Amino acid sequence: MAMTPRQRRRLINRVGVWAGLLLGACFAGLPVLWMFVSSLKPNSRIFATPPRIIEEGSSLAAYVSIFQDPEKIRFFVNSYCVALSVSALTLVVGIMAAYAFSRFEFPGKRLLNVIVISVQAVPPITLLIPFFGLMVTLKLYNTYQGLILTYMVFTLPYAIIMLTGYFNTLPRELDEAAKVDGTSSLGALWRVLVPISVPGIVSVGIYTFMIAWNEYLFALTLTRTNDMRTVPIGIQLLMGQHSYEWNEMMAMSVLGSIPVMVLFIFFQRYFIGGMTAGSVKN
Incomplete structure (x- = not known):
């Protein structure tokens, strides 16, 4: 036919x-x-x-070599500790800040909004030297705390912007109904809004984890010893003066790609839904 x-x-x-x-x-x-x-x-x-x-x-000799080397294992431990800590703290602080921006009127709200958005527009490399001096002064150089606080400067504004947009799409009647039942504002946030905001929260969490996991410049500058290096720096350390361990570099790159790939495979539905829902209403 x-x-x-x-x-x-x-x-x-x-x-x-x-x-x-x-x-x-x-x-x-x-x-x-x-x-x-x-x-x-x-x-x-x-x-x-x-x-x-x-x-x-x-x-699989390159993978065996990596898993038998405590120093290389430490690179992954450092990356997981920093990335997971940054993601958790960014989500907690970002959720509460976004709720305040979405639901309350307070003096300086517009100015704070401008500051949050402006931070996103600043190229990170321009802050490298000031951050280095600040971490040395605060005695946070070559520590987890220094890396975590530094990364949060770049992940928190994004989280606040995205979650504020997401909370703006949720009707205020949900908050009011929870308060009528005797729940406080924080109770309404954590018991009502957060459970129905999982797509937006997951999308922000994945993005935050990726930023902290893949970051290279600040991880190189704000750490000194190999026991504090993260995976991107560990890959670079395989580049010797006279020879490169290419197969181990590739193996570490594969192992370093797995967490992000797993996150996208298992949370792709939430990630896409959160990104689109958060951009509907501002």
């Missing part, structure tokens, strides 16, 4: 969409695949020509 012109156009559009998606998937996925297969190759065969996916002598 011959297709009508409308069916033909629909088929062409569908084929074009799938072809575009396949091309985008290859563009995004092939570097990740090559990173993984390179982590399995012997270091001497990383740049062998012609390149092959499976090289003779491929093994």
Whole structure:
């Protein structure tokens, strides 16, 4: 049975969409695949020509070397401690600040809004030297607290902006109903608004975790000893003066990518829903 012109156009559009998606998937996925297969190759065969996916002598030796090295394990421990702490503190403070901006009128509210938005517009590299001096003065240099507080300067404004927009989409009648039942403002926030704001909170949490997990510049500047280095700095330390451990660098990159990939796989629905809902009303 011959297709009508409308069916033909629909088929062409569908084929074009799938072809575009396949091309985008290859563009995004092939570097990740090559990173993984390179982590399995012997270091001497990383740049062998012609390149092959499976090289003779491929093994998990690079991963075994990483897991047997306490110093490399410490890089991951540091990254998890810092990223999880930043995410938790940013969400707690961001939720309460966003609730205040969304539900209350107070002196200086507009000025504070401008300050929060302005912080987002400041390039982080311009604050590098002031932060270094501040952390040394406060004796927070080369500490978890120094990294956590520094990262929160960049994650908290985003969290406040996004969660304020999300809370603005929720009817005020929910707060009023909770207060009629004898609940305080904080009770209404944590018992009523937070449970129904999970998509927005999860999206902010994922973004915050990614920022803290992947950050390189401040992690390099505000830490001195290897026992305080994070994963991005640990990867750099595999670059020796005369030789590079390419397979271990690739293996650490794969292991460093896993937490973010897992977050997106399991919380993708909440992440997309939170990002779109938070931008509907400001």
